[in-house]
Amino acid sequence: MAEKNIERKQHIDFNLLFESLQNEDIGKFREEFLELHPYDQASFFKDLDKEIQTKVYHYLSPEEMAGIFENIEIEDEDYKEVLSQMTPTYAAEMLANMHADDAVDVLNELSKDQVASYLAIMDNEAAQEIKELLHYEEYTAGSIMTTEFISIAANQTIRSAMYILKREAPTAETIYYLFVVDDEKRLVGVISLRDLIVSDDDQMVEEIMNERVYSVGVGEDQEEVARKMKDYNFLALPVVDFQNHLLGIITVDDVMDVMEEEASDDYSKLAAVSGIDSFDRGPLSAARKRLPWLIILLFLGMITANLMGRFEQTLDQVAILAVFIPLIAGMAGNTGTQALAVAVRGLATGDLEKEEKSKLVVREAGTGLITGTTCGMLVMIIVYLWKGDIFLGMLVGISILLTLIVATLAGALVPLIMHRLKVDPAVASGPFITTVNDIISLLIYLGMATIFMGYLIG
Amino acid sequence: MAEKNIERKQHIDFNLLFESLQNEDIGKFREEFLELHPYDQASFFKDLDKEIQTKVYHYLSPEEMAGIFENIEIEDEDYKEVLSQMTPTYAAEMLANMHADDAVDVLNELSKDQVASYLAIMDNEAAQEIKELLHYEEYTAGSIMTTEFISIAANQTIRSAMYILKREAPTAETIYYLFVVDDEKRLVGVISLRDLIVSDDDQMVEEIMNERVYSVGVGEDQEEVARKMKDYNFLALPVVDFQNHLLGIITVDDVMDVMEEEASDDYSKLAAVSGIDSFDRGPLSAARKRLPWLIILLFLGMITANLMGRFEQTLDQVAILAVFIPLIAGMAGNTGTQALAVAVRGLATGDLEKEEKSKLVVREAGTGLITGTTCGMLVMIIVYLWKGDIFLGMLVGISILLTLIVATLAGALVPLIMHRLKVDPAVASGPFITTVNDIISLLIYLGMATIFMGYLIG
Incomplete structure (x- = not known):
């Protein structure tokens, strides 16, 4: 019941x-x-x-x-x-x-x-x-802030602050923080409603206010604002200009929308679809969103095909080589996507800002060496057992080793370079890096096959 | 200055x-x-x-x-x-x-x-x-709630509620909502601190409390909790058992952590890396996180190679066929990842619950038909102009058309089936669906090539 x-x-x-x-x-x-x-x-x-x-x-x-x-x-x-x-x-x-x-x-x-x-x-x-x-520009603190906040003076009593609060409560976006400003509207402190309630009515605002007030600049990126609010567990953050004048506040509900938006955004970029939020649309509008990416990737794929065309003679002589093309290209794509995701996520959450980026690159090179050696050895053994050809096994195994090192590095470097160029690193989507790594890996594999052709047909 | x-x-x-x-x-x-x-x-x-x-x-x-x-x-x-x-x-x-x-x-x-x-x-x-x-089980409302909340009775005055508030404020997790319970601790209403402050001290709690109080069940998924809190802009949500007894509350700061966690989680699964949050680790621990996926994908890749081995004769006779393998497999992987991302995201944000899932499948089939026709025609023309062989152009073009339809459907169906089987649909990671689509697309391409061999070498 x-x-x-x-x-x-x-x-x-x-x-x-x-x-x-x-x-x-x-x-x-x-x-x-x-x-x-x-x-x-x-x-x-x-x-x-x-x-x-x-x-x-x-x-x-x-x-x-x-x-x-x-x-x-x-x-x-x-x-x-x-x-x-x-x-x-x-x-x-x-x-x-x-x-x-x-x-x-x-x-x-x-x-x-x-x-x-x-x-x-x-x-x-x-x-x-x-x-x-x-x-204010889109995606900045200014664009998501509201001007309906409550500000009080430092030399007021708590009683009079409470009075302002009650008067402003119906229209203010949040009443859980009161921002303290000086005569020139510069932000000098903050009082939470919690502090206000447990304080004595006759105390002065400046006695109980917190002077270590966190704020964000009006031009700051909204993602940065969301990160700060989440890390510090604030319910609202004041927004100031260069002279520390209080311009507005950003509340936690707006920040949750930003977090959702940015997460969806990064996710859809990794998958190379733009805006995957709406579901009530027909196949035509879905196709319109995906086709631009698919056509770009199609042309990149044609470049791959063109490069492979140069090895047609090699493929003609040793047809078995073609059999391992999807395996090698696939492994390159997968490892590149992994490295890409780690780098993009690191840049998005800010973990990478603090650390030197060169450290990441060195680590990714090491990671590629370890995963490449492991997978390369495995492949060599399997191909040898399957086809009974040690040279073919070595060729495929070494290709996997080299490919994994290069592809892992590429996956990490591309977003870092984009970040340096002030391009959103998330646009280096998974399929894009996959196609680039396809090309690299096939050049390694077929290049080596061409050079050592003698051993393969011998 | x-x-x-x-x-x-x-x-x-x-x-x-x-x-x-x-x-x-x-x-x-x-x-x-x-x-x-x-x-x-x-x-x-x-x-x-x-x-x-x-x-x-x-x-x-x-x-x-x-x-x-x-x-x-x-x-x-x-x-x-x-x-x-x-x-x-x-x-x-x-x-x-x-x-x-x-x-x-x-x-x-x-x-x-x-x-x-x-x-x-x-x-x-x-x-x-x-x-x-x-x-409480991990990832449920119970596991993220706190028991340090403030509850009051309906037949109290605002003055006495204020008194309780001041007394409990130092230890309560939030003071911005007071939850109203009956004699048996059942949740019957809620008062925001905002309402409390603008009310008259002599009013009764039941006069101003909101009886339409939103709550979540203690066993509810934390992602569902986060969604509710975000949609309704709540700062805290009460958690109740089956008899509507108030057990605890969940505050917005905990929910922001959940949102961040779930977003990172979905993202890392799409890229087939587990837990990409920590950066202070060396290459060995990074490799350990990625290798399980890479080895699974390696074995899937070997299955692809094995299947392709059956077409070795075809490839031997028409070496040019190998040149388009990365293109076709790549397009299948890309389109599958797009459809996958849309479906996973739809399931994650709950947009898909409301809509019939069959509608999504029909739409994805339509999307695949449109993207497939567009890309297929394009490829046919390019291959014909490049190689001067209309049959080869048709073969590659039709393969792309069929591949895109099947791969788009597979990308949407796999997460839907996983969801039905109560498996987290996000584990159908990008690389996994890509490898599956590799296999499908190559079977289509090389199968057709084998059947129509006469036209290609003629």
């Missing part, structure tokens, strides 16, 4: 909601719908057909609709469609009622003209806040 | 600390060290040599040391070494002073005997809390 109770409480009856929409029973719909958590509201909303979506915002105020838009993760195209169906005043009022950072996420997807027209009819204060945030 | 100021505040002078340790200047070391954020303390500590580490805990109390251990992410082996250097009473006291969930993380790495001996000499209350948590 009790178990069922939980189920009922957590599992929302979307059918009931849907019915009330179809029956145009506004009262019942509003009653049920406004009870929901905004995330559930958004989940319900985004699965509706367009004409039913239109009904929903006819039944809701712009304030109520703002909560849905803050929690929706629909594709850019869908944003535009939904927005375009609203009257401009309704849309502008909804945007004004959203947290400024979320409103900016929406506006960033629109054309400059559209943004300008929404801002023009928007409440002035909200428009000002949004305009400030629109300046 | 101001810029420098920030730098100085945030950049900690580890050299100064290190000097004071070397000079055995306890007073100066403690003064500087205890000023640091626990994460910085841990960063400093874990880079020290073993004998210097020993000094550190001689200078610190078990309570002070607990903060370091809560923030350390050292490898299992290192944990044991550091612990074994401490006297058992010191270690037990330190564990007792850690947040219970963090202490359990440490104890989970030790042998049963060691755990029992630490618990035996530990403060009774702390030992009890830890014992309760040790029951």
